[in-house]
Amino acid sequence: MRRRLIASEKIDLIVYDFDGVMTDNTVVVHEDGREAVRVNRADGLGVNLIRKKKIPQLILSTEKNPVVRARARKVGLPLIQGVEDKRRVLAAYCERHGYSPRRTIYVGNDTNDVGAMRYVGIAVAPADAHPSILRLAEMVLKTPGGRGVVRELADRLR
Numbered sequence: 001m002r003r004r005l006i007a008s009e010k011i012d013l014i015v016y017d018f019d020g021v022m023t024d025n026t027v028v029v030h031e032d033g034r035e036a037v038r039v040n041r042a043d044g045l046g047v048n049l050i051r052k053k054k055i056p057q058l059i060l061s062t063e064k065n066p067v068v069r070a071r072a073r074k075v076g077l078p079l080i081q082g083v084e085d086k087r088r089v090l091a092a093y094c095e096r097h098g099y100s101p102r103r104t105i106y107v108g109n110d111t112n113d114v115g116a117m118r119y120v121g122i123a124v125a126p127a128d129a130h131p132s133i134l135r136l137a138e139m140v141l142k143t144p145g146g147r148g149v150v151r152e153l154a155d156r157l158r
Contacts (some may be wrong), residue, residue, distance in 0.1 A: 006122065006139075008053045008157040012103040015090060018061035018068050018081075020109035021126060024146030029054065034119065035065050038146055046151035047075045053157060057094065060086055062112055079106030107153065109133055110146050124153060 019025050023037040025027045030036065043150045050057060059072050064082040072079035094101055102121035106113070109129040117123035117136055125137035128144035 006105070006157050008055060010103060011055050011105060011122075011157070012099040013094065013097075013144055014050060014055055014057045014105045014153070015079075015107070015120070016057070016059050017086075017106075017108040017110075017113050018059055018071070019063055020106050020129070020145040021149050022059070022071065022146065024144065025109070034151075035067055036066055040146055040148045040151070042148035045076060046052035046154040048122070049154040050150070050157065051076075051141075055157070056097070056099070060090060060093075060116065062086070085115065086113060087089050087119045090119060092114045107149060 012095045013085060016022060022039055022043055028036040047057060054111065057077050059068065059077050059079045060083055061068050061081045062083055068081050069079060080089060080093065101119050104120040105122045105124055106120040107124045108117050109126050111130055111132060113133060114136065123137045124139045124141065125133045126141055126143060126145040126149045129137070134140055141149055141152045143149050
């Protein structure tokens, strides 16, 4: 089932993968080895719109690069990074904070998100997610990763 709108009062938590959701999944590597990614300012607005609805949000990423921490800090979201088993870490986070997995949204784009997406009540994918993720998602957004995925999700919360 592909949901068009989600009632925000029925959501305990929204969790975002970083690369491929908040970025277009590409990285620029500088000569000195530092990495940079492109993000979309519309996602910052989306985070704030969701925050106004009083829905907690979290970035959960396998990436260890400091660029993820910098973006999380910029948009004011908690971050758990360097995660190998997203499902296990998400389950522990939900239990620790009293969030129902069935009332949790997970936005992911690739096969390392499968466990977390199967754990939650609503799995969401950007338009350009891996084909297996597109099949798994209850909601496939029109927006590709790094182009305002969070902003579109904010618009779909009523």
